[in-house]
Amino acid sequence: MARTLTFKIFRYNPTKDNDEPHIETYELEETPRLNIFTALHRIREKQASDLMYDFVCRAGICGSCAMMINGRPTLACRTLTADLTDTIELYPLPFFKLLGDLSVDTGVWFHDMAKRVESWIHTQKEFDPTAVEERMDNDTANKIYESERCIECGCCVAACATAQVYPDFLGAAGLNRIGRFMFDPRDQRGEQEWFELVSTDVGVFGCIGMMACDDVCPKDLPLLEVFSYIRRKMNSGVQVAVKDLELS
Amino acid sequence: MTGIDTELYPKAETRHSQKSSAFKNAKKALRDERISGLTGAFLAFFILGHLVLESSILVSAKLYEDVAYFMEHTVPMAQPLIFIVTIVFFIHFVWAGRKIPGKLRERKMMLELGKKLKASKKGWQQDPKSDIKLRKHFETSMWITQVRTGMIVLATGAFHLFLVMWNIFTDMGVAGQVVGLTEEVATARVASGLWILYGVLMLNVVAHMAIGVYRLIVKWFADTWFVRNYAKALFYFLFWFYTILGTATVIAMAGPLEGILS
Incomplete structure (x- = not known):
C-alpha cells in the first residue's frame, strides 16, 4: 500500500511584508520511484502555488536543487522518498543567502x-x-x-x-x-x-x-x-x- | 588562422616579487598548523606508551616497580620527559585551541549542525541499492567532543602533571623508599580516592587522542595508502583498546582487584 508522506517545509518569503519564517505541512501520496524534486512539483501544482525552490536539470548535474533533507544537505532530484521516513523535513541550505522558502543563492x-x-x-x-x-x-x-x-x-x-x-x-x-x-x-x-x-x-x-x-x-x-x-x-x-x- | 580572441582570460600577474605581508601571513599559518599538529602527534605517542607502561601493574606489582625504577634510575628519562611533556601540553593547548570559536553563539551553531548531521541518519531508511550514497556522519560531533575532552584534560592533566613532577623528585614521606615513583606510592594515591580523577583523565585523554590521531591522518595523508577508512579503523582500535586497558589499570590501582592480582 502506498504511504502518505508528510512534508514539513520551511516557508519564508523575505520580500513579503510581515512574513515570518515558519513550517508548513503538506501531505502527498507516495508513488513508485518518487523523488523529492517531483514531490515538490506536485505540492506546488496542487497545494502551494507560491512554493519557491530551485531546479534545472532534475538529473544531479546542475546542482540547483540542493537542500536540507531530513537534516542532511543533498540534492532533491537524487533523493527518493522511498529512502526516507514518512515525515520529511525540508529546509533551505544554511550559509547561503536565502531567496525564499527552499531557494538559496x-x-x-x-x-x-x-x-x-x-x-x-x-x-x-x-x-x-x-x-x-x-x-x-x-x-x-x-x-x-x-x-x-x-x-x-x-x-x-x-x-x-x-x-x-x-x-x-x-x-x-x-x-x-x-x-x-x-x-x-x-x-x-x-x-x-x-x-x-x-x-x-x-x-x-x-x-x-x-x-x-x-x-x-x-x-x-x-x-x-x-x-x-x-x-x-x-x-x-x-x-x-x-x-x-x-x-x- | 587569426581572429580568435586570446585576451578572453586575464593574463597571470607577476606580483608577489617582494616579501609581502601575504607571504608572511601564509608562513605564520603554516607554522601554527605545524605546531598544533606536531605537538598533538608527540602527545599522542607519549600517551600510547604511557598507558601501556602504566598497565604493567596488571601483570604484577614487581614489573611496575621495575619499569618505574628503570625509567627513573637506570636510564633517567622520566625526569626530563615530565618537563618536556608539560611544556608541550600547554603549547598544544594554546595552538590547537586557536581553532575553537570564541563566541558562545558560534560554538552553538557548530554544535547544532553537528547534532543535525549526526541525527540525519534517523530520518532516512536507506535501501542499499539506492541512487544516492548515504554515509553516517558523526565526525563533526567528534570534533566538538574533542574540544570538550580537551578542556577536561587541561584541568585534570595539569593536576596530574604537577603531582608527578612533585613526587618524581621527592620520596613522598614513605619511610625507607627511594626517591621517585614506586608501585606503593602510585597505588596508595589512586586508592585514596584520586581514582575518580585518574578515571576521568584517562577516559578523556584516550578519546581526545584517538579522535586527534584520526583527524591528523585524514588531514595530511588521505591521498596516500592511509585512506580515511583505515584511519577510522585505527581510531576505533585505539579508542577501545586504550579505554579497556586504562580502565583495568585504574581499577587495579584503586584496589578492588588486590586479592586477585597479588
Missing part, C-alpha cells in the same frame, strides 16, 4: 570564490590556435577531471561547521577548485603564489578535518584526497617559495 558565493582563487589557467604563453595540443599524462588528466566534476551545489559548504562560523573560509568547493589548478601542468602559478593563496586560515589551514564535506558530497568527489595533497604541497612548498624569493 549559491551563485554569488561561487562567483566570489572563483574570483578569489583566480579560477582560470594562468599562463604567459601566447595561444597558438594552429598548434597541436600539448599532451598530458593520463593520471594528471584523471585528477583534474575528478576535481572538475564539482557541480557547485553547495552541499559541502552547507555541511561545514567551520564555514558557518568563518564566512571567509574557502570551503571544500574552493579548496577543491584550487586543487584542480594545482594539478594542472598548464597553470604556471609558482610555489609562492599558491602558498600565499592557500596557506592561510581561510584557506587549507582553516579546515579542521570534520569531514562533513566528504560525507555529504552528492558527486562523491575525492575531497579529502585533494586537501591532503594541498596541505603537503604547502608544507614542502614553503622552502621552494623562500628560495624563489631569494633568487628574485
Whole structure:
C-alpha cells in the first residue's frame, strides 16, 4: 500500500511584508520511484502555488536543487522518498543567502570564490590556435577531471561547521577548485603564489578535518584526497617559495 | 588562422616579487598548523606508551616497580620527559585551541549542525541499492567532543602533571623508599580516592587522542595508502583498546582487584 508522506517545509518569503519564517505541512501520496524534486512539483501544482525552490536539470548535474533533507544537505532530484521516513523535513541550505522558502543563492558565493582563487589557467604563453595540443599524462588528466566534476551545489559548504562560523573560509568547493589548478601542468602559478593563496586560515589551514564535506558530497568527489595533497604541497612548498624569493 | 580572441582570460600577474605581508601571513599559518599538529602527534605517542607502561601493574606489582625504577634510575628519562611533556601540553593547548570559536553563539551553531548531521541518519531508511550514497556522519560531533575532552584534560592533566613532577623528585614521606615513583606510592594515591580523577583523565585523554590521531591522518595523508577508512579503523582500535586497558589499570590501582592480582 502506498504511504502518505508528510512534508514539513520551511516557508519564508523575505520580500513579503510581515512574513515570518515558519513550517508548513503538506501531505502527498507516495508513488513508485518518487523523488523529492517531483514531490515538490506536485505540492506546488496542487497545494502551494507560491512554493519557491530551485531546479534545472532534475538529473544531479546542475546542482540547483540542493537542500536540507531530513537534516542532511543533498540534492532533491537524487533523493527518493522511498529512502526516507514518512515525515520529511525540508529546509533551505544554511550559509547561503536565502531567496525564499527552499531557494538559496549559491551563485554569488561561487562567483566570489572563483574570483578569489583566480579560477582560470594562468599562463604567459601566447595561444597558438594552429598548434597541436600539448599532451598530458593520463593520471594528471584523471585528477583534474575528478576535481572538475564539482557541480557547485553547495552541499559541502552547507555541511561545514567551520564555514558557518568563518564566512571567509574557502570551503571544500574552493579548496577543491584550487586543487584542480594545482594539478594542472598548464597553470604556471609558482610555489609562492599558491602558498600565499592557500596557506592561510581561510584557506587549507582553516579546515579542521570534520569531514562533513566528504560525507555529504552528492558527486562523491575525492575531497579529502585533494586537501591532503594541498596541505603537503604547502608544507614542502614553503622552502621552494623562500628560495624563489631569494633568487628574485 | 587569426581572429580568435586570446585576451578572453586575464593574463597571470607577476606580483608577489617582494616579501609581502601575504607571504608572511601564509608562513605564520603554516607554522601554527605545524605546531598544533606536531605537538598533538608527540602527545599522542607519549600517551600510547604511557598507558601501556602504566598497565604493567596488571601483570604484577614487581614489573611496575621495575619499569618505574628503570625509567627513573637506570636510564633517567622520566625526569626530563615530565618537563618536556608539560611544556608541550600547554603549547598544544594554546595552538590547537586557536581553532575553537570564541563566541558562545558560534560554538552553538557548530554544535547544532553537528547534532543535525549526526541525527540525519534517523530520518532516512536507506535501501542499499539506492541512487544516492548515504554515509553516517558523526565526525563533526567528534570534533566538538574533542574540544570538550580537551578542556577536561587541561584541568585534570595539569593536576596530574604537577603531582608527578612533585613526587618524581621527592620520596613522598614513605619511610625507607627511594626517591621517585614506586608501585606503593602510585597505588596508595589512586586508592585514596584520586581514582575518580585518574578515571576521568584517562577516559578523556584516550578519546581526545584517538579522535586527534584520526583527524591528523585524514588531514595530511588521505591521498596516500592511509585512506580515511583505515584511519577510522585505527581510531576505533585505539579508542577501545586504550579505554579497556586504562580502565583495568585504574581499577587495579584503586584496589578492588588486590586479592586477585597479588
